[in-house]
Amino acid sequence: MKLDSPYFAAVDLGSNSFHMIIARIDSGQMEIVDREKEMVQLARGIKADGHLSVAAQNRALDCLTRFAERLRDIPPEQVRAVGTKALRSTTKASTFIRKAEKILGTAIQIISGYEEARLVYAGLSHSVRNDQNHRLVVDIGGGSTECIIGQDYEPIIMESLSVGCVTFTERYMKKGKPGKRDLQRVYLAACAELEGIRQMYQRMGWRIAYGTSGTARAIADLVVDRDGGAVISKASLDWLTEEIFKNKSLLASVAEPRSSVLPAGIAILRAVFDQLQLDVMHVSDYALKEGLLYDTIGRLADQDSRKKTVIKLQEQYKTDTDQAARVADTSLYLWKQIDGPELPGVSRSKILRWAAQLHEIGLSISHSGHHHHGYYLLRYGDIAGFGRYEQYILANLVRSHRKGLYQEKFGDMDEIAIAAFVPLLVCLRLATLLHRRREDLEKKQLPKLTVSGNTYSLKFPRGWLKNHPLTLASLETEKEHYDRIGVGLEFR
Numbered sequence: 001m002k003l004d005s006p007y008f009a010a011v012d013l014g015s016n017s018f019h020m021i022i023a024r025i026d027s028g029q030m031e032i033v034d035r036e037k038e039m040v041q042l043a044r045g046i047k048a049d050g051h052l053s054v055a056a057q058n059r060a061l062d063c064l065t066r067f068a069e070r071l072r073d074i075p076p077e078q079v080r081a082v083g084t085k086a087l088r089s090t091t092k093a094s095t096f097i098r099k100a101e102k103i104l105g106t107a108i109q110i111i112s113g114y115e116e117a118r119l120v121y122a123g124l125s126h127s128v129r130n131d132q133n134h135r136l137v138v139d140i141g142g143g144s145t146e147c148i149i150g151q152d153y154e155p156i157i158m159e160s161l162s163v164g165c166v167t168f169t170e171r172y173m174k175k176g177k178p179g180k181r182d183l184q185r186v187y188l189a190a191c192a193e194l195e196g197i198r199q200m201y202q203r204m205g206w207r208i209a210y211g212t213s214g215t216a217r218a219i220a221d222l223v224v225d226r227d228g229g230a231v232i233s234k235a236s237l238d239w240l241t242e243e244i245f246k247n248k249s250l251l252a253s254v255a256e257p258r259s260s261v262l263p264a265g266i267a268i269l270r271a272v273f274d275q276l277q278l279d280v281m282h283v284s285d286y287a288l289k290e291g292l293l294y295d296t297i298g299r300l301a302d303q304d305s306r307k308k309t310v311i312k313l314q315e316q317y318k319t320d321t322d323q324a325a326r327v328a329d330t331s332l333y334l335w336k337q338i339d340g341p342e343l344p345g346v347s348r349s350k351i352l353r354w355a356a357q358l359h360e361i362g363l364s365i366s367h368s369g370h371h372h373h374g375y376y377l378l379r380y381g382d383i384a385g386f387g388r389y390e391q392y393i394l395a396n397l398v399r400s401h402r403k404g405l406y407q408e409k410f411g412d413m414d415e416i417a418i419a420a421f422v423p424l425l426v427c428l429r430l431a432t433l434l435h436r437r438r439e440d441l442e443k444k445q446l447p448k449l450t451v452s453g454n455t456y457s458l459k460f461p462r463g464w465l466k467n468h469p470l471t472l473a474s475l476e477t478e479k480e481h482y483d484r485i486g487v488g489l490e491f492r
Contacts (some may be wrong), residue, residue, distance in 0.1 A: 003300070007033075009071050009079045010065075010292035011104065015043035015086035016061065016142025016261065018212055020269030022074070028135035030293065030328045034070065035215075038063045039257045042086040043143045057096050058447050064103045069237075076106045082119075083110045085143025085164060092292050107345025109387030113160020116288060117146040118305075119386050121155040124212055124284050124290030126464045127131070132208035136276070140215040140268050140285055142261070147197060149204050149271075157204060158382075161193045165215055165265035173264055179245055181335075183267045190271035198275045210280050212287035215265035218258055220283040222250055229240045234273050234280045241270055265399040295385070305385035310354050313383070317361040323438050328356035330354045330431035330446060337449045340423030344416070346390055352424050355397035356431065360396075393421065401428050405481045421434070422487060426456050447491070455488030467492070 006026065022034040040063050045056020071079055081101075087093055111119070120139045128135075132150045139146040143164035149154050149286040165453045173184040192252055211220075211232065217490050220229055223236035244250055246261055253261045273276065314321055331352050340348065362373030379395035386394065400409060410418050430449070432439060443483050447458040458475075479489040 003078070004075045005073070005078060007074045007078065008293055008296055009074050009447070010289045010296065011067060011079070011081035012292065013042070013083040013087060013100070013108065014040075014141055015084060015144070016041055016258075018042075018063050018067070019289045020070065022070065023293050025297065027309075030074075030297065032290075036067060036070065038066075038412065040260065041142065041166055041257055041261075042272050043089075043164065044170060046172055048087060049092045051091060052093050052096055057099075060096070061099060061463060062104060068103050068105065071104065071106075073189075078296065078300070078363055079104070079106045080292050081106055081108045081286075082116075082292060083108055084116050085113070085141060085160075085162075085167075088112070088388075090144065099332070101344070103405075104224070109345060110431050111387050112382060112391075113144055113146065113385070114158055114382035116144070116170040116323075116386065117158035118146065118150050118155055119288045119291035119295060120212060121148045121150050121158070122153070122294050123286040123288060124210055125150065125153045126205055126290065126294055127284055127286035128210070129377035136201070136206040136270075137212060138209065138216075138272055138281070139212045140165060140265055141213060145193075145268065145272075147201065149201060149206055156349050157200065159197050161197075162412065163268055165261040165268060169261045169264040170267065173387050178263060183241065183244075183263055186264045187271050190268045192277055194271055194275035194410060201276060209276075211269070211281045212285075215269065216259065216281070216283045217285060218254060219266060222441045230283050232283060233268070234277050234279050235272055237273055239268070240266055259449045268424065285319050304349075304385065306354065306390075309384045309386070310357050311360055313361060316337075317364040317377070319358070319360050319363070320438070321357075323435065324357045324360065326354045326435045326438075326440060327359060327428070327431045330434055330441065331356045331427045333443070333446060334427040334430055334449045335424070338423055338427075338451045340451075341416070341420045343393065344419035345422075346393055348420065348421075348424060351390065351397070352394055352427060355394055355401070355424075355428055357402045358394070359428065365425040371399050371402050372450070393415055396421070397425060397428055399423055401432050403481075405485050407485055410485070422485075426482075426487070429478065433478060434471065436471070436474065453488075454486060455490060456482075458489075458491040460491065 006024050007022060016039065018038050020036040021032060023030045033472050040059045042056055042060055045053040047053055081104055097108055121137055124137050134149055134151050136213040143166060145163040147159045149160045150156050168186045168189065172189060173182045176266050187191045220232050223232060224238040224242055227233050244266060254262055285410045298304060332349060335349060335352055359375055360370060362370030375395045375398055378391065378398055383391060407455040413421060445461060447460045450457045476490050482489045
């Protein structure tokens with residue numbers, strides 16, 4: 001792995017806190033060299049109509065401006081930024097995200113709860129001694145709580161629950177003077193969410209439980225005299241629940257704005273202890289941001305988690321991997337001849353290869369509409385390593401790789417996305433068409449592809465089309481499909 005810089009960075013735009021972490025790679029080892037955290041409380045800025053308040057946006061952008069100064073000398077490809085529950089919860093934050101990306105100089109991926117859980121576990125697993133025993137990891141954030149059981153570096157089961165210390169404070173805690181009754185409301189609401197996973201997790205079992213991120217650390221600090229600081233016992237948690245409003249010095253020792261949401265965090269953690277029958281929980285400072293660093297380093301070292309996911313999906317849905325490889329190779333052969341506009345936050349050649357490798361996964365459900373079934377599996381499934389936007393592009397490539405093309409299929413893409421998406425789609429559709437007989441083609445049999453404006457031109461070897469009348473007929477039909485979306489197709 002040859003790097004332009006030994007430094008990597010991860011930025012976590014969490015619902016409660018924004019984190020930045022910078023690491024240096026030296027002789028294959030990762031060393032954390034800088035950390036920064038600010039309590040932005042983005043979740044508190046989500047209004048009823050789904051918009052982010054101006055105040056929340058300003059807090060966030062001011063924070064990212066400070067982060068950006070530190071990131072200035074790190075290559076953009078070695079910086080990863082992700083948004084979690086708060087940004088998942090609003091569909092009306094595109095303007096804010098564009099501003100944030102401009103400040104940071106890198107794309108911001110909005111990740112699913114499943115992906116958040118995977119990255120949390122990745123961070124934790126690199127910070128503790130690995131053995132053959134199962135471990136439970138619980139990460140209580142501002143907008144969600146991730147629960148994972150894993151072994152060594154691999155998660156086994158993962159859940160992301162809509163339980164967060166910021167959102168539950170807003171929903172259940174009385175303004176001004178919260179009390180024990182408010183804590184009980186938070187506790188019962190959290191128990192209700194945990195009830196759905198309780199039996200499954202207990203059946204799986206674990207040897208040791210870990211709490212990660214700020215809530216667990218803050219609670220551990222409050223019971224340090226009872227438990228030692230890196231661990232939380234049930235007895236101490238029960239004590240803290242009783243004391244938190246009696247002893248005002250407890251909350252006074254916690255800096256704002258964490259102190260205002262910590263009581264809800266305590267109640268949520270107590271629900272975790274009771275529902276999962278924990279006696280003790282160890283506390284780790286390693287979580288999502290560290291997992292994001294390891295994941296980024298892995299991508300550049302050809303250990304891309306997305307690549308592993310694609311292989312698993314091929315196995316799960318029993319795809320014809322020989323045909324997938326044919327279509328992938330030809331798609332990329334055509335793509336290299338034309339390239340196309342950038343697609344922010346997405347590696348175009350990689351997404352094209354993965355779409356080709358997965359274009360037939362829907363065949364396991366139905367032949368006639370397998371492109372629609374493939375779209376659904378990829379659009380709404382939990383697929384490790386992919387950000388939401390990457391997943392969206394991947395699913396849409398699979399949906400549109402065959403049959404009719406209609407303008408409304410691109411209705412939720414902006415002009416920038418459409419301009420980058422169409423060349424990728426053309427290459428995938430043409431490769432699928434050329435390999436309809438499910439046979440290999442030598443490079444000398446493949447056409448030359450050029451593009452001028454919105455018109456794509458294919459030049460086949462002399463006499464090839466005449467000897468392949470079915471392909472010629474398919475190209476005539478393909479031309480009609482392209483016409484419907486304002487794209488021209490020529491061939492000779």
